[in-house]
Amino acid sequence: MSFYDVYLKYKDFPFEEYFLKISKNDIIDSLNKHEPEEEDLLSLLSPQAENFLETLASKAKDLTQQHFGKAIVLYTPLYLSNYCENECAYCGFNIRNNIPRKQLDFYELRKEAETIAKTGLKHILILTGESKKITPLSYIKQCIEILNQYFSSVSIEIYTLSRQEYKELISLGVDGLTIYQEVYNQESYNKLHLSGPKTDYRFRLDAPERALMENMRTVNIGALLGLKDFRSESFFMLMHAYYLQHKYSQAEISISVPRIRPQVDEFIPPSSVSDKNIVQIITAARIFLPRIGITLSTRENKELRDNLLPLGVTKMSAGSITTVGGHTICEPYDKKTSQFEIADKRGVSQIKETLLNKGYQPVFKDWVGHVKDEKIKI
Amino acid sequence: MHDPLIIAEKEISNRLFIGTGKFPNKAIIKDVLNAAETEVVTVALRRVDLDSKEDNVLDFIPETCTLLINTSGARDAKEAIRIARLAKATGCGSWIKLEVIADNKYLLPDNLETLKATEVLADEGFTVLPYMSPDLSIAKKLAKAKAAAIMPLGSPIGTKRGVKTKELIKILIKEIDLPVIVDAGIGYPSEAAYCLEIGCAAVLVNTAIATAKDPVTMAKSFDWAVKAGRNAYFNATKAESDLANPSSPLTGFLKNL
Numbered sequence: 001m002s003f004y005d006v007y008l009k010y011k012d013f014p015f016e017e018y019f020l021k022i023s024k025n026d027i028i029d030s031l032n033k034h035e036p037e038e039e040d041l042l043s044l045l046s047p048q049a050e051n052f053l054e055t056l057a058s059k060a061k062d063l064t065q066q067h068f069g070k071a072i073v074l075y076t077p078l079y080l081s082n083y084c085e086n087e088c089a090y091c092g093f094n095i096r097n098n099i100p101r102k103q104l105d106f107y108e109l110r111k112e113a114e115t116i117a118k119t120g121l122k123h124i125l126i127l128t129g130e131s132k133k134i135t136p137l138s139y140i141k142q143c144i145e146i147l148n149q150y151f152s153s154v155s156i157e158i159y160t161l162s163r164q165e166y167k168e169l170i171s172l173g174v175d176g177l178t179i180y181q182e183v184y185n186q187e188s189y190n191k192l193h194l195s196g197p198k199t200d201y202r203f204r205l206d207a208p209e210r211a212l213m214e215n216m217r218t219v220n221i222g223a224l225l226g227l228k229d230f231r232s233e234s235f236f237m238l239m240h241a242y243y244l245q246h247k248y249s250q251a252e253i254s255i256s257v258p259r260i261r262p263q264v265d266e267f268i269p270p271s272s273v274s275d276k277n278i279v280q281i282i283t284a285a286r287i288f289l290p291r292i293g294i295t296l297s298t299r300e301n302k303e304l305r306d307n308l309l310p311l312g313v314t315k316m317s318a319g320s321i322t323t324v325g326g327h328t329i330c331e332p333y334d335k336k337t338s339q340f341e342i343a344d345k346r347g348v349s350q351i352k353e354t355l356l357n358k359g360y361q362p363v364f365k366d367w368v369g370h371v372k373d374e375k376i377k378i
Numbered sequence: 379m380h381d382p383l384i385i386a387e388k389e390i391s392n393r394l395f396i397g398t399g400k401f402p403n404k405a406i407i408k409d410v411l412n413a414a415e416t417e418v419v420t421v422a423l424r425r426v427d428l429d430s431k432e433d434n435v436l437d438f439i440p441e442t443c444t445l446l447i448n449t450s451g452a453r454d455a456k457e458a459i460r461i462a463r464l465a466k467a468t469g470c471g472s473w474i475k476l477e478v479i480a481d482n483k484y485l486l487p488d489n490l491e492t493l494k495a496t497e498v499l500a501d502e503g504f505t506v507l508p509y510m511s512p513d514l515s516i517a518k519k520l521a522k523a524k525a526a527a528i529m530p531l532g533s534p535i536g537t538k539r540g541v542k543t544k545e546l547i548k549i550l551i552k553e554i555d556l557p558v559i560v561d562a563g564i565g566y567p568s569e570a571a572y573c574l575e576i577g578c579a580a581v582l583v584n585t586a587i588a589t590a591k592d593p594v595t596m597a598k599s600f601d602w603a604v605k606a607g608r609n610a611y612f613n614a615t616k617a618e619s620d621l622a623n624p625s626s627p628l629t630g631f632l633k634n635l
Binding site: 065066067068069070071120122215217245246249250251252253291356359360361362363364365366367368 | 427
């Protein structure tokens with residue numbers, strides 16, 4: 001059994017037709033359920049549920065405070081390389097894009113790590129384009145060993161790996177995996193991923209499960225919103241999260257709701273996703289899966305991020321830069337070399353201040369992954 | 379009345395333990411602990427940031443408090459043991475609220491892994507207070523493994539659903555010769571009072587205080603409730619009984635014979 005079996009079950013589900021039949025009472029019933037099921041998720045994601053957005057928001061806020069309190073974990077991404085063999089229509093690192101390519105050497109990596117660590121952050125998420133020739137696993141491993149010296153939690157958002165490869169990274173101290181399916185609809189996936197190793201839909205879909213089989217501590221999944229209609233895509237993403245949480249209950253499962261941002265070749269998203277839609281997805285997610293983590297990246301602007309905060313968010317990026325070496329050696333927001341444009345450019349201290357002003361505790365450290373002090377023998 | 383709770387030879391006057399995980403800011407933790415005059419405070423090691431000059435949660439805990447380091451995040455005995463040893467090595471003391479959870483959906487403890495970790499840590503000299511599902515057999519084994527107290531859940535962590543496991547907890551109080559401290563699920567001061575009334579040694583509260591509109595006032599309310607519950611435990615005229623006690627005794631006629 002893989003999530004692919006769940007996908008196949010709903011692949012031809014007539015979402016639009018079903019949504020038309022959802023009544024006001026269906027939505028009220030779903031909101032009142034203690035343990036919502038699949039049909040409730042559909043009700044909460046339906047166009048009619050937009051009329052109940054305030055009720056969804058109120059319930060989502062209460063559930064979030066109950067399960068996570070008033071605390072938000074902070075992290076930042078660190079880009080190792082933008083070399084990529086994939087031709088993904090929506091991505092700035094697309095092999096066809098004629099952009100300056102860069103890979104951090106270990107000296108540069110230390111400089112980046114030192115600069116980020118000075119902000120107080122203890123959670124780092126490393127990213128690369130997909131090029132096993134230029135950024136092989138051996139390079140990633142060396143990077144992890146360096147980052148272990150600066151951070152208490154190292155997560156990866158890199159190309160998909162085999163079980164054995166995930167096992168090797170976990171043994172080095174990696175405790176989190178972020179991987180977006182990008183688009184769950186397989187037909188759309190095939191159209192948007194034109195060449196390169198990422199064309200293998202199934203290998204990507206099963207990647208979170210391969211990592212969880214090796215006991216990865218946290219797994220964050222997501223759909224890149226804008227590639228297909230957001231209601232069906234959010235349904236598949238949340239069913240995926242449910243599947244993983246149910247099957248691998250020892251792990252912390254979380255979701256992201258990334259919207260396509262402008263990048264170098266000005267890709268035009270086939271589907272639009274409004275701020276209102278984002279609110280509906282986040283609140284429906286929280287009500288459907290009360291214990292799940294919800295991560296909010298700097299793809300969204302500061303006003304929206306601040307307003308989304310109470311509705312279910314548990315983790316936020318801060319001081320994000322999507323350029324390789326952007327913290328120390330390159331222009332941080334260079335449109336030509338970044339994966340996508342950052343919408344919220346606030347630094348870590350500004351995010352911290354905002355959170356405190358809004359009654360939330362910024363959490364810089366939420367795991368004890370490594371012991372950097374060699375005097376401590378445990 | 380001098381009525382201390384004694385754990386590992388330490389006298390504890392205040393039977394309200396407070397968790398620090400869910401507060402809107404760290405500064406308020408200090409006010410909460412002072413208001414409730416709490417003596418035992420749980421802190422998750424995963425959140426302790428010794429490198430931070432302004433954000434180390436330990437800096438907000440009065441020195442008079444005993445730190446009870448929580449192994450939150452441990453999914454098996456091995457991880458819990460690692461966290462406990464790390465806590466001790468970094469100067470956080472050797473009192474451990476042993477929490478081993480392999481279920482992130484309901485946050486229910488893994489009793490078997492908890493027992494394994496208790497055996498190792500107690501043997502190494504830690505004062506171990508294991509968080510557990512209220513099960514008599516495991517409680518007996520935890521006692522044998524030299525746990526310093528047991529911490530059964532009232533209902534799952536963060537749910538504020540009250541003491542749903544009260545019948546099982548009563549059995550533990552009766553059968554286990556260790557302090558019984560209800561750990562999770564307490565949503566209101568009245569529920570904390572109830573725990574003390576039935577003979578629990580203490581309660582540990584986090585969510586209900588941390589997410590209250592005014593955490594400081596709520597902490598004080600819990601403090602009063604816990605004291606009231608303890609007083610009631612000593613002074614109630616008659617314990618609740620499952621047996622009938624009719625106001626017109628059926629055997630009253632015997633007196634006239």
